[in-house]
Amino acid sequence: MEPSKDPVNKKWMTCTLSTYLLCFLLLLCLDHGRRRDGLSISSSSSSSSSSSSNIVVIDKDVATASTVETTTMTTMTKKKKKKKCNVFEGRWVYDERRTPSTARRTAPSSATRWDLIEYEGKVLGDLEMEVAYRAGMKTWARWIDNNIDPSKTSVFFRSISPEHRRWNNHDCYNQTTPVMETDKPYIPTFPRSIIEIQENTIKEMKTPVKYLNITRLSEFRRDGHSSVYTKRPEKLTSEQREQPERHADCSHWCIPGLPDTWNVLVYVSAVLQTPNILL
Template identity: 25%
Template sequence: MMMKPNSSSSIITPFPSLCPENSKPLIFLVLSSLLLSTTVFYFYNFSSSPWQRGIRINNVGNSISNTSLKTQCNLFSGDWIPYPKGPFYTNATVCEIDDRQNCMKFGRPDTDFLKWRWKPDDCDLPLFDGTEFLQLMRGKSLAFVGDSLSRNQLQSLLCLLATVVDSVQVSHAPFSKARMWFYAEYNFTLAFYWSFHLVRSEDAEVNVNLTRMNVYLDEVDESWVTQVENFDFLIISSGQWFLRPLMYYEKGKLIGCYLCKKENITDLDVFYGYKMAFRTSFRALLNLKKFKGITFLRTFTPSHYENGYWNEGGTCNRTRPTPKHEMKLSDYFSELHSTQVAELRAAEMEGKKIRGLKFRLLEVTKMMTLRPDGHPSHYGHPASANIRTPDCAHWCLPGPVDTWNEALLQMLKMEAKSRDPR
């Protein structure tokens, strides 16, 4: 509300000698000037206050502060809204897209799945700014650790950054367990470490329809943990590989199995193996004496097979997001999610005691539950390949997976703000 000056005579009568009868025009001019000055002063201070400066980054959890609403905004609570402008890049952009997620290359007929944006409930998620990301990463390093969905996010980031500057791939073996890219202009290193289960694992049997694997739940995968000690940021994730037949080992001995269908072996559920793998991985980071980086857990994303499991005729043919009010994360996927989050929270508490190590949650489970339209389905390979099983677990590139990196950028800005509050 605009301030209104008092109109009583007390404003103009303290100095009667200056207010003769014939000076009314002068008095009116003075009052008008006073009113104008007050209005300008009030408007300037209001418009330049934090209330009118839109969204700023605030270092509280996964939230940014929408100061125009004076509320904390959770980046990961929201809905998908139409965005007709489409993606930042295409499959023709000079970057790295795995053919199995290159949906447009292999003839996906619809493009509406590209025209949605994630909208948090109480603010807007800013568009990805490649230059801003690289400026934040100047002189730093970031590594993705995990399975093919981790690679999915990595390749999204490579393509988003390709709209700004070229990278130089340091390691060239496409199926190597370790790959690395370098952005010379920003002295920024980006890496990917392939690890199915994060802990040590190996094939238990070969030449079977679905390979049974040995998983050593108390032994971290040395192929990544020995390489990340000097990284500034880690993005860790794993999920789908825990859903197949597994033989669980601890202290070198078989303690049970999941879906192994073998007599005289204790049945252990998938949640036990999932819990122990993350516990072992986070403890390994806590025990790295020189590690000072920030670890992000990118949460589990569900597959969207309908009308049957992946090997029983299941499909994912939808072309639009699921309305928020219809979202239902199954109890199975919900427990997988809560299992890994509980281990992250335990590591977060322990990290505060050990060199102040930080563990953060890149919470994408609920937003991706709403996107059954974002999978490659049958468009991750040429039609001539005659592959009958659709891919309803990975994500098309470009596609909704790009939102993970938009959120990651905002979280990195929060961390930078917490180090330098100016």
């Protein structure tokens, strides 16, 4: 005898199916509300970015749309409130369409590096090189003596790195060997008076200073510069390389060896605990 179909089972199945359908609709409503809240939160966070750096991103698509909208509004605001550069008020405005004036050889500021200098309570238009350098060295030495504890800190002072711009009227171009005894006398780039100011200032200081004298030994390495293989800021053209007297870089060092010697001096002077040593 076959069992009869129970109407109770049919009602139970109908109720279960209705429950599943209701849950599905509820999930759709929650997802729609989450997207709407995400748009509101992202827009609110973008518009108040000046007061908070945290941006809440709920949905990728919503965040992308919000970012595009914020960028557009920011661009429009910048166009409306375009700032002007006023040198006398001390405010500088970056202009992406122009390169810095110091990058051009024809820049007016390239001719004069400064206009007025305050020295010993007086405002001067210019100073002799030795006077200005001595004043700078004295200022540095005074700060070291007043602020450095020699028992905790070691002070190093490296002398001037020389150039080779006046070597037999050919600068450093095509030089492949160091200066030899048979060569013509080398004309130092920096006068002896500048070096004496360095050494005398260090000797007069109460704080021990390790003096790294790299000037004289570096003068022999005319072959160590980058010459026409420099970058300013790009590599030299073939026309520029044909004019080494104008374009050869004879101040920066290229090959290893000489800077390594400087490092050796730093190491030796750090190991030897001799104050005011002149290497």
